[in-house]
Amino acid sequence: MKSSLFAALSLGLLIGFQSHAQRTPSPSPAASLTQTVGITDFQVNYSRPGLKGRAAFGTTADAQTVRPYGQVWRTGANAATTVKLSTDASFEGQNLPAGTYSLFSIPAASGNWTVIFNKDVNATEQSYKPEDDALRVNVAPQNHGKLESFTIWFSDLTDSTAHFNFGWDQTMVATKVAVKTSALVEAGVAKSLAEKPEDPAVNQRAANYYLSQGKDLQKGLTLIDKALAAGENYQKLWTKAQLLMKLSNFKEALPVAQKALALGNANPDNAFNVFFKGQIENGLKDIQAKLPSVDEMKKKVSGKKKKA
Known part of the structure; x- marks a missing residue:
């Protein structure tokens, strides 16, 4: 009887230990945010890579640089970053229909970045297809105080406008958003x-x-x-x-x-x-x-x- 009780307790402890051990901290933790502009809801799901002593962007991707200039980037880490719009909206004056999109970008060493909304919400950098792009806009990057973790946020809110921002290291890209509230x-x-x-x-x-x-x-x-x-x-x-x-x-x-x-x-x-x-x-x-x-x-x- 005692041995059976001991075995049951041991099994319970082992199962509990295994259930806790199955989850470990992610190098790029998941994050999400919801922002309402007027009566339009924006839902963003993404992962946040960290610098960890590296530069975010450079001419090549190596041990000292995370992302190379001039190449398509999934603008986050792990699974594709997704942006969901409850109504139509415009980004930099160009219309994007209501729906859910994956977010990509092309960092530039000089000049404008390309910000991309793609119809394939499961796209990766390897499976990304330009023909699935719903919208591409060009945006001038800005200097920003150092961000250790990649971050997406909204700012400058009114009833019908906002800025959709993402930034990492000392670079920020702010895309103008407008909705017909x-x-x-x-x-x-x-x-x-x-x-x-x-x-x-x-x-x-x-x-x-x-x-x-x-x-x-x-x-x-x-x-x-x-x-x-x-x-x-x-x-x-x-x-x-x-x-x-x-x-x-x-x-x-x-x-x-x-x-x-x-x-x-x-x-x-x-x-x-x-x-x-x-x-x-x-x-x-x-x-x-x-x-x-x-x-x-x-x-x-x-x-x-x-x-x-």
């Missing part, structure tokens, strides 16, 4: 309205979009009125007040904003207390500043009587 959002808004024209939430989101863009304001007003017909709350009323303000209709905006503040104060939630209350109060001050005072109105009335 406004067109994508507008298409999404139009699709939602077509599919659910009477949905209050859809109408409210669409009205807020038109408000944020400062266009189609009258359409936004019609949509928020449809949302309000299904039930009032301070957020809907504040959206309507802001649309009226944008349309310079301050007289109608005043009671709507006042009602929004009253409803919020009557049943405050965290969003109202933290964000909306101060915004509505400041909005009311702006509206009242734009409206003529009682004295001004009396002067106008008095002036009309004298002329008569």
